[in-house]
Amino acid sequence: MSKHEKSIEEAPLSRRAREQRERILSAAQQCFVKYGFHAASMANIAEAAEMSAGLIYRYFPNKSAIVLAIIEQQTEIELEDIRALSASTDFTEALVEAFAIWSKPTPDMRMMNAALFLETSAEATRDPQVAEAIQHADDLCFAEFRAWLARPREQGGVGMTAALSERRSLVFLCMIEGLAVRAARDPSMDLDLLRGALAEVMPRLIEE
Amino acid sequence: MSKHEKSIEEAPLSRRAREQRERILSAAQQCFVKYGFHAASMANIAEAAEMSAGLIYRYFPNKSAIVLAIIEQQTEIELEDIRALSASTDFTEALVEAFAIWSKPTPDMRMMNAALFLETSAEATRDPQVAEAIQHADDLCFAEFRAWLARPREQGGVGMTAALSERRSLVFLCMIEGLAVRAARDPSMDLDLLRGALAEVMPRLIEE
Amino acid sequence: MSKHEKSIEEAPLSRRAREQRERILSAAQQCFVKYGFHAASMANIAEAAEMSAGLIYRYFPNKSAIVLAIIEQQTEIELEDIRALSASTDFTEALVEAFAIWSKPTPDMRMMNAALFLETSAEATRDPQVAEAIQHADDLCFAEFRAWLARPREQGGVGMTAALSERRSLVFLCMIEGLAVRAARDPSMDLDLLRGALAEVMPRLIEE
Amino acid sequence: MSKHEKSIEEAPLSRRAREQRERILSAAQQCFVKYGFHAASMANIAEAAEMSAGLIYRYFPNKSAIVLAIIEQQTEIELEDIRALSASTDFTEALVEAFAIWSKPTPDMRMMNAALFLETSAEATRDPQVAEAIQHADDLCFAEFRAWLARPREQGGVGMTAALSERRSLVFLCMIEGLAVRAARDPSMDLDLLRGALAEVMPRLIEE
């Protein structure tokens, strides 16, 4: 559904193959978080995946493909985070929790990682393929936000007009992504301060 | 005082030496923006600086030192940007203009670059030296914001209480850094949309 | 007698085994023609043979053995080509046709291929085993030629003396092998030009 | 004059640079003769050139470029050999001597090597760049031969008609290239046999 441009030639992977791919991606994610996309070597990844470097090439054509796979995976997670956020009963608290997770050296693949997010964003500036994936993810995030903001209140939305929802979702995305930056730059920020700061701002941005 | 942790052994540089350093840093900045910290090679930098690769080592002990110098330089620029923002008569318009600059492949050293900013932030996650420089820069930015927000209105400030200014400056920093992320991820965003979105949000965050 | 130096330990191959070997050699030939001995990979060959890479090792101890087998096979084919040539009613036309076949990316295993022939000849320079196989094949070719040239006219031969037939068969071999070189270097040569050139030279070399 | 398609960007190489290139090419030639184009590694070449592998890349962009340079150099040598042949007073003896040189593991760069010649010819079958270089060289060789054969006898030529010279130069090229094949396949052939064989054939091919 969110996989694009590669539906061709995708042979149905065996269970083993899928597991290996997963193993590699998990190892890659760890390494990328730890060293960055460029500084992480295939040898690092192979070691983390507990396999030989050569074997990785049975499952991915090259390092770029792994980077891209991680990026796409991260964007999907980002989208899920956004969805969870807009579905939460307490938006402010949800943001605080997101920040808390982002500011930790991620132990779990199923979570966005701030450093990865920032590096990906920077990479979008240079690599057209990354830019495209990002563009796609952004569109979905925006659509998610706008849908939520424009939905009638009785359906769990905010009941904004279409025009307003567009502007406001931009502001929200900025806030969220700004929090990701904060998570990388100041991971030990006092959560209560953050909670207080958001609590007196977010409700107003939503309510009207 | 703004240069920290390296006041020792810093021999007084000759004019020539300072110019050469400047030349190298300027070249490095270009290259880092274009390729990223890791992908940019010393040869790239040397070429951009129109000097031999070997000569660079007379002014910097290694590539890391250049990266660090650029990062420190960028943080200073960031601080200046923040100062300019808080001194501007039209905060919203100033933000829009900042975004417009960030989203361009920087032509001018004296401006922050979004990709560099994000990569630096990610690097802070991994390199303690970078983290420290970032921490320092962040403190100054916060102080700047808080001073502005807490200053009486008749002195060009906003007249907030100390506690409120602390919370609000965090929100502002998030917004600004969120804009930097936007600049990298969606450099062709419609400026009017952004202007509209900010115009109906920022004033309220400032006024009270 | 035509298989040399390996009559020992050669267990009687089952029918299946022989077919598999044939299948592998056919695939290898295709790949070697297409990529060359070194650039063709076992994976290439396995794919062309429609079997797994591992299975190949049940029939050949290693890649070198396949190369050698192909070389030996090619030399046998070369010998057959020579025989056909000396048995043909129109020697010149037979040469032209041989050239035409050599200059095509071989569709048929049962034909010599110019690129393979040249690569094999070069390899003889380096690998003693190849050199030996070549030497053997050469001896047979010469013998074939000499027998034909020395045989009385009434028995389909040319009726040369033993000494002359030795010298002349050397010249013929040069011409033929030179044509193989031409086939590789100038595969689109005009056949009529070639026919004309040979027609006014070959008869005289044969007749006396 | 015989360098084609690369007149652009060719900065005037320093003396040192030229010597290094020469050194590398000489080493490469040795290695290619010894191992073949594909089997010779950059490490082999570096060792033979007594320099680090990395340094080679200061003078050649990649291995292919070295292969191509050697091929072009060989074709030039081939052309010179042809010229020398057509200028020699005793064509037959010149051929015998050429054979004698080709059949030795070449100690001198300034000589064609049979194995290299054959491998190059085979490679022309697969690599368009090589094919082009070969094509070019072939054209020149033919032109050389034809010019000689068509030139009046009083100017040292043979005085053939244009049409005949075309056909006959094809035959000569076949003979010469056939000798190169012989040199690779049977380097210890008896030179007297060869001399005798050629002596009774070549004069007739030239005289009329």
Next chain:
DNA sequence: TATGAATGAGGCTTCATTCAT
């Protein structure tokens, strides 16, 4: 018999860094 996953060695290439000039 057959597969194809797995490895390890080795190949090509890049690059930060040093050093003779």
Next chain:
DNA sequence: TATGAATGAAGCCTCATTCAT
């Protein structure tokens, strides 16, 4: 001060070969 040649380590990737299944 300045060059740029030179190195060595490391990076990415391929491939012949082995082996558990």
